[in-house]
Amino acid sequence: MMLLRLISWPYARKHGFRWLLTIAGIVLGVAVFVGMHTANQSVLAAFQQTIDRIAGKAQLQVTAGEPGFDEGVLDKVRSLPEVSAAAPVIEATVSAGGTNLLILGVDMLGDRSLRTYDLENSEDGIDDPLVFLAQPDSLMVSKTLADRKGLTIGSRLPLDTMAGQEVFIVRGIMQPGGLAGAFGGDLAVMDIYAAEKMFGRGKRFDRVDLALKEGVSLDEGEEKLKASLGPGFQVEPPSSRGQQFEATSRVYAIASDITSLFALFIGMFIIYNTFAIAVTQRRAEIGILRALGATRAQIRTLFLAESALTGLAGTALGIVAGLALARAMAGYIGSLLQDVYGVAQGAGEITLDPKLALAAGAMGVLTSLVAAVIPARNAARVDPVKALQKGQYQSLSEGENRARRRWAIACVCASLVALGFGRIGVVLYAGFLLAVLAAVLLSPAVTLWLARAIRPVLAKVRPVEGTLAADSLIQAPRRTSGTVAALMLSLALVVSLGGLARASYDAIAEWMHVSLNLDLLVTPVENLTNRTFVLPESLGAGLRAIPGVADVQMVRGVRIQVNGSPVMLLAADHGALMRFSHQPLVAGHPARMLEQTLAGAGAIASENFVTLHGAKLGDSVEIPSPSGMLHMRIAGVVRDFTDQQGTLFISRDAYVRAWNDTGITSFGIFLKPGFSAPGVRQAILNAFSAKSRIFVMTNAEVRGYIDRLTNQWFGLTYVQIAVAVLVAILGIVNALTVSITDRRRELGVLQAVGGLRWQIRHTIWMEAAAIGVIGLALGLGLGAVQLYYSVQVTQRDIIGIDLGYAYPFGIAFGLLPVILGAAWLAALGPGEQAVRGSLVEALEYE
Amino acid sequence: MNKIAIILLAAAAGVAWGQDGHQIMLEVQKRQHTNSMRYEGTLYSCTSPKGCPANSKALVTKRWVYERIGDFGKSKGILRFTGPAEVKGVALLIVNHPDAASDQWLWRPAVGREQKVAVQDRSTRFFGTDFTFEDLEERDADQYTYTIDGEMNGQWKIDAKPKKASGYTHCYFYIDKTNYTFQRIECYNKKGLARTIDYTDFEMIQGIWTARSVGVIDTIRKTRTAMHYDKVDYNLPLKDEAFTVEALRIAE
Structure with missing residues (x-):
C-alpha cells in the first residue's frame, strides 16, 4: 500500500x-x-x-410447435386422472395504434382455474361476464394499457384480424400486477373461440396449460401426458418457453x-x-x-x-x-x-x-x-x-527479438498443423489462437522492419518531419509495437467481420435470385417472420382466377422442435418445392431429392440444419407432429437462408396429413407474360382486401425486405466494427501521448533551435500516420488469416453455412482513409500538447 | 341438488314424525316431483360489494326461459337467455347423471360454437351471477348423507354432505316442517360459508309449493343475486329431442 x-x-x-x-x-x-x-x-x-x-398456476404446457393442434386434444388432456385443470390458450401479438399488443385467447369459463384476472372485486373490473362471453368482440385489457390508451369500459379498440381491421369493445379491465403485468402491461384477453376466428386458426389451439392433481409430481404428470398424447407433443413446464426463446436467438x-x-x-x-x-x-x-x-x-x-x-x-x-x-x-x-x-x-x-x-x-x-x-x-x-x-x-534487444521470432515460428507451424485437423473444434480454435499469437509475437519485428521501409517515403514527403517521425518509431519499437499490435487486431477484426458480412450478402443475394424468383408474394402479415395470422387454403383458388396469374404456389411456414432444437418447417406444394429444390445444391441429386420429398418420404434440409444437427444426406430425421413422429429421409441438402436454426422443406400434403392444418403463410404468384406486377397486385387487393387481411409484395419489395432484415442483423457487426475502430484510435492516442511525453526534451530542443510549431505538429501527425499505415498493413494481413478461421467457425458453430472465402478488398481499401483520418484525429491532441507546453520545462525534462 | 329446481319443486304436505334427514329429503323430493317444468325468470345481479341502488351500473338484469324434463338425478334442462339483446340466445344444456357429474354445454350464437363445460369449471360463477355451474346441477336425494342438526322456527336444519365430488364440503338445508319446502340453504367450502340461498314468496302452483323469489348471496365476494320466477308451469308435454346439443344449436 x-x-x-x-x-x-x-x-x-x-x-x-x-x-x-x-x-x-x-x-x-x-x-x-x-x-x-x-x-x-x-x-x-x-x-x-x-x-x-x-x-399463472399452470404447472405444465402441452404444445406441438407453432401450428398448434386440434381442439380435441383438450378433452384428451382433461380426461387424464393426473390433471386437475386444463385450459386452452391462443397467444399472438398484433399491432394496435403503433404498439404491439399481446392477445391472449382463453376459455373464459375454465381459465380461472389456472389464472387470476384480478378484476372481480373491483368496481370497474368487468362489465357483464355473460355479455363478455356472448359477444365475440369482447376484450379485457390491463389497467396499464387502459390508462396508456385512455380506455374505459365500453371503449372501442380497432385491431387487425383475418377479416381486416375490426372494432373490439373493452368489457373488462384487469388490475395491474399478476397476469395484467405480462408483456409490459400491453395485454388484452379475449375468448379463445373469438381468437381462433380473429387469427384464422380454424379449430386449433396454440397450447393447453394445465395443473396437476395434488400428489402428482411434475415428472409423473409429464410422463403420463406424453404417453397419452404421443411423441408429436411437447409437455414441458412454462419456464421451458424461455429456454426455447434463448435457443431461437x-x-x-x-x-x-x-x-x-x-x-x-x-x-x-x-x-x-x-x-x-x-x-x-x-x-x-x-x-x-x-x-x-x-x-x-x-x-x-x-x-x-x-x-x-x-x-x-x-x-x-x-x-x-x-x-x-x-x-x-x-x-x-x-x-x-x-x-x-x-x-x-x-x-x-x-x-x-x-x-x-x-x-x-x-x-x-x-x-x-x-x-x-x-x-x-x-x-x-x-x-x-x-x-x-x-x-x-525503448529498444528491443536482439536476443529478445530472436526469442519472439522463434516462438512466433513455432506458433505458425503449430497453427498450420492444426489446419489439417480443423474438423475437431478444439483444434480449430487452438489453431486460430496460435495464428493470432504468432502475429502478436511477430508484430514488434515487423513493425521495426516496416518503419525502416517507409522512412524514405516519409522523408520524401516531408524531409525533416518525415525523417523525425520515422526515426521516433524506429528508435522506440517497444512503445510502437504494442499500439501497432492493438491496431492490427482491431483491423483484422474489421476485415474478418467485413469479409463475413460481404460473403453473407453475396450468398443471400444468390439464394434470393433462385428461391425468390416469384413475381408477387401474398401474405397475411407485412412482416414475413411473423406467423400470427394464417391465410385459408381456399384463397389459392381465388388468386388463380385473377387475370394475369399463371401459377400460385402455397407455403406454410411453422417453427417446430426437432431433437429439442427450434427448426423452421416449410411445407410447400409441388410448385413451391420445385422452386426450393433449385436453391444452391450442397448434397444430393436434384431430381431424386424432389421426387422423394413430393412423395412425402423425404425432406430437403438446409445446409445449416445438417451442420447444426450433425446430420448428412440419407439420414433419417424425426419430425414430431400431432399425429405422431414423422420419419423422413434427408433427400437433399440446399443452401438456404430462411432460418438461422435450420430449415426442413417437406411436401404440403405430408404436412396437412400430419398436422391436419390447411393454413397458408404465403402464396407465391407467377405472372403470365405481358402482365405487370403492380397491376395484378392491385387486382388481388381489389378482390380480397375487403374480405381478408392480405398484403401483396412485389419481388423487389420482398428482396428489399430481406435486405433490410440483413442490414438490421449486420447492425451488430457495425457495432463490432465501430468498437474495433474506436479501440484502434484509443491505441494511437495512447502511443502518441507516450511518444510526446518521452520526447518532450527532444521536441523542446527542436523548438529551441528554430523548429517551427507546424513542423512539430506535422512530425506528430506523420508519426501517427506511420503507425496507422503499419497497423493497417499488419491488420489487413492478419485479417486475411482471421477471415479464414471466422468462416470456419461461423460454419461449424454459428450458422452452419459455408459462406466461402472472399477477401473484402473493398473494405480493405476503404480502411486506408478511415485509419489515416483516425490517426490524424488521434494526433491532434498530442500534437497540440507537443507545441503548447513550456519550452523551459521541456528542456528541463528528465 | 339443483337449487333452482329445488326452489321450484318446493312443496309441503303433512307433518312428519320420527323421520331422519334422508327420509325428510326423500319426502321433499317426492312432493316436488314433476315430469317436466317450464318457467320464465328475471335475474337481478348486483356486482358491487357495496350494494346496488336503483339505476346503478353494477345492477345487471337478465331474463331467461328454463325448461326441464325427466326424473330427479336423470333430468335434462335447457336454460336459454332471452334478454337483454346482447345475450339473447345464449343457452346452457344440462344433462344430469345419477352417479356422476352432469354434462353441460354452452351455446353462444354470436360465436356460433357450442362448448362443453369441463368438470373443473363447475365451481366457476354462472355468468356473473352468484350461482356456480355446480349449483345448476341436479342431484338425487340419495347422493348426500344427512344429519339433522336441530329444529328452529318450524324448520329442520339438516347437514347434507355430498357423496360425489363437489366444490362444497357440506350444506345446511333449512326445510319447512309443514310443507317440506326449502327455506334456506347455506353452503360451505374449505374456506367457510360460501353461499346462502333464501326462498320467499311461496305460492301453490299446480299442487306444488313454489318459491317465486330467491336471493343468493356470495358471502366471500359479498355480492347478491335476486331471481324472480314468472309463468311457472309443470308437467308440460316437452320432448326429449329438445334437450340435445343439436337442439341447442337450432332452437334460438
Whole structure:
C-alpha cells in the first residue's frame, strides 16, 4: 500500500491522461460486455416474466410447435386422472395504434382455474361476464394499457384480424400486477373461440396449460401426458418457453458475446502497452527501489496492484457506461428479435444483474492483470545497476527479438498443423489462437522492419518531419509495437467481420435470385417472420382466377422442435418445392431429392440444419407432429437462408396429413407474360382486401425486405466494427501521448533551435500516420488469416453455412482513409500538447 | 341438488314424525316431483360489494326461459337467455347423471360454437351471477348423507354432505316442517360459508309449493343475486329431442 501511495500514485497523477486512456480500454470492453448482456437479459427477463405471469398456476404446457393442434386434444388432456385443470390458450401479438399488443385467447369459463384476472372485486373490473362471453368482440385489457390508451369500459379498440381491421369493445379491465403485468402491461384477453376466428386458426389451439392433481409430481404428470398424447407433443413446464426463446436467438447471443470479448481482448493490449511503456519509463525508479532493498516480488506485486486498480476503476466506469449502452440498445435488440426471429418482446426494466456485475468485475480486473503480467515480470527482472544508467530503454534487444521470432515460428507451424485437423473444434480454435499469437509475437519485428521501409517515403514527403517521425518509431519499437499490435487486431477484426458480412450478402443475394424468383408474394402479415395470422387454403383458388396469374404456389411456414432444437418447417406444394429444390445444391441429386420429398418420404434440409444437427444426406430425421413422429429421409441438402436454426422443406400434403392444418403463410404468384406486377397486385387487393387481411409484395419489395432484415442483423457487426475502430484510435492516442511525453526534451530542443510549431505538429501527425499505415498493413494481413478461421467457425458453430472465402478488398481499401483520418484525429491532441507546453520545462525534462 | 329446481319443486304436505334427514329429503323430493317444468325468470345481479341502488351500473338484469324434463338425478334442462339483446340466445344444456357429474354445454350464437363445460369449471360463477355451474346441477336425494342438526322456527336444519365430488364440503338445508319446502340453504367450502340461498314468496302452483323469489348471496365476494320466477308451469308435454346439443344449436 505504501509503495502504491508513494510510487504509483505520483506517476499516475503525472501521466493522468494516459491512465485515462488505459482505463478507457477496459471501460470500452466492460461497457460493451455489460451493455449487450444487460440489454439481452432485459429482453429475456421481460419474456420470462411474460411467460410466468401468463402461466399463472399452470404447472405444465402441452404444445406441438407453432401450428398448434386440434381442439380435441383438450378433452384428451382433461380426461387424464393426473390433471386437475386444463385450459386452452391462443397467444399472438398484433399491432394496435403503433404498439404491439399481446392477445391472449382463453376459455373464459375454465381459465380461472389456472389464472387470476384480478378484476372481480373491483368496481370497474368487468362489465357483464355473460355479455363478455356472448359477444365475440369482447376484450379485457390491463389497467396499464387502459390508462396508456385512455380506455374505459365500453371503449372501442380497432385491431387487425383475418377479416381486416375490426372494432373490439373493452368489457373488462384487469388490475395491474399478476397476469395484467405480462408483456409490459400491453395485454388484452379475449375468448379463445373469438381468437381462433380473429387469427384464422380454424379449430386449433396454440397450447393447453394445465395443473396437476395434488400428489402428482411434475415428472409423473409429464410422463403420463406424453404417453397419452404421443411423441408429436411437447409437455414441458412454462419456464421451458424461455429456454426455447434463448435457443431461437442463440446466434444473436453468440454474436454479442464475440463483440464484447473482442473489445476486452483489444483493451488488454492497450493495458499491456501502457504497462510495458510504464516499465521502460520507470526503469530508473525501479532501479532505485531495487537498490534500496525492494525485492523482485515487491516490484512485481506493485505493478500487478496498479494493474488491478486500473482494471477495477475501468470496470466500475465500464459498468456505468454499459448500463447506459443497454438502455440505448434495448429497443434495437427488441426490434431485431422481433424482425429476425418473429418473437415480439420489448425490453423490460434495465437493471444490473449482480452476477453479471461480478463477472464483468472479474473480467475487467483479470484482463488487466493478465495484460500486466509480462510488464510486471519484466519490471521485477530489471537489473538495478543497468536501470540507473541512461540508455535506449525503448529498444528491443536482439536476443529478445530472436526469442519472439522463434516462438512466433513455432506458433505458425503449430497453427498450420492444426489446419489439417480443423474438423475437431478444439483444434480449430487452438489453431486460430496460435495464428493470432504468432502475429502478436511477430508484430514488434515487423513493425521495426516496416518503419525502416517507409522512412524514405516519409522523408520524401516531408524531409525533416518525415525523417523525425520515422526515426521516433524506429528508435522506440517497444512503445510502437504494442499500439501497432492493438491496431492490427482491431483491423483484422474489421476485415474478418467485413469479409463475413460481404460473403453473407453475396450468398443471400444468390439464394434470393433462385428461391425468390416469384413475381408477387401474398401474405397475411407485412412482416414475413411473423406467423400470427394464417391465410385459408381456399384463397389459392381465388388468386388463380385473377387475370394475369399463371401459377400460385402455397407455403406454410411453422417453427417446430426437432431433437429439442427450434427448426423452421416449410411445407410447400409441388410448385413451391420445385422452386426450393433449385436453391444452391450442397448434397444430393436434384431430381431424386424432389421426387422423394413430393412423395412425402423425404425432406430437403438446409445446409445449416445438417451442420447444426450433425446430420448428412440419407439420414433419417424425426419430425414430431400431432399425429405422431414423422420419419423422413434427408433427400437433399440446399443452401438456404430462411432460418438461422435450420430449415426442413417437406411436401404440403405430408404436412396437412400430419398436422391436419390447411393454413397458408404465403402464396407465391407467377405472372403470365405481358402482365405487370403492380397491376395484378392491385387486382388481388381489389378482390380480397375487403374480405381478408392480405398484403401483396412485389419481388423487389420482398428482396428489399430481406435486405433490410440483413442490414438490421449486420447492425451488430457495425457495432463490432465501430468498437474495433474506436479501440484502434484509443491505441494511437495512447502511443502518441507516450511518444510526446518521452520526447518532450527532444521536441523542446527542436523548438529551441528554430523548429517551427507546424513542423512539430506535422512530425506528430506523420508519426501517427506511420503507425496507422503499419497497423493497417499488419491488420489487413492478419485479417486475411482471421477471415479464414471466422468462416470456419461461423460454419461449424454459428450458422452452419459455408459462406466461402472472399477477401473484402473493398473494405480493405476503404480502411486506408478511415485509419489515416483516425490517426490524424488521434494526433491532434498530442500534437497540440507537443507545441503548447513550456519550452523551459521541456528542456528541463528528465 | 339443483337449487333452482329445488326452489321450484318446493312443496309441503303433512307433518312428519320420527323421520331422519334422508327420509325428510326423500319426502321433499317426492312432493316436488314433476315430469317436466317450464318457467320464465328475471335475474337481478348486483356486482358491487357495496350494494346496488336503483339505476346503478353494477345492477345487471337478465331474463331467461328454463325448461326441464325427466326424473330427479336423470333430468335434462335447457336454460336459454332471452334478454337483454346482447345475450339473447345464449343457452346452457344440462344433462344430469345419477352417479356422476352432469354434462353441460354452452351455446353462444354470436360465436356460433357450442362448448362443453369441463368438470373443473363447475365451481366457476354462472355468468356473473352468484350461482356456480355446480349449483345448476341436479342431484338425487340419495347422493348426500344427512344429519339433522336441530329444529328452529318450524324448520329442520339438516347437514347434507355430498357423496360425489363437489366444490362444497357440506350444506345446511333449512326445510319447512309443514310443507317440506326449502327455506334456506347455506353452503360451505374449505374456506367457510360460501353461499346462502333464501326462498320467499311461496305460492301453490299446480299442487306444488313454489318459491317465486330467491336471493343468493356470495358471502366471500359479498355480492347478491335476486331471481324472480314468472309463468311457472309443470308437467308440460316437452320432448326429449329438445334437450340435445343439436337442439341447442337450432332452437334460438
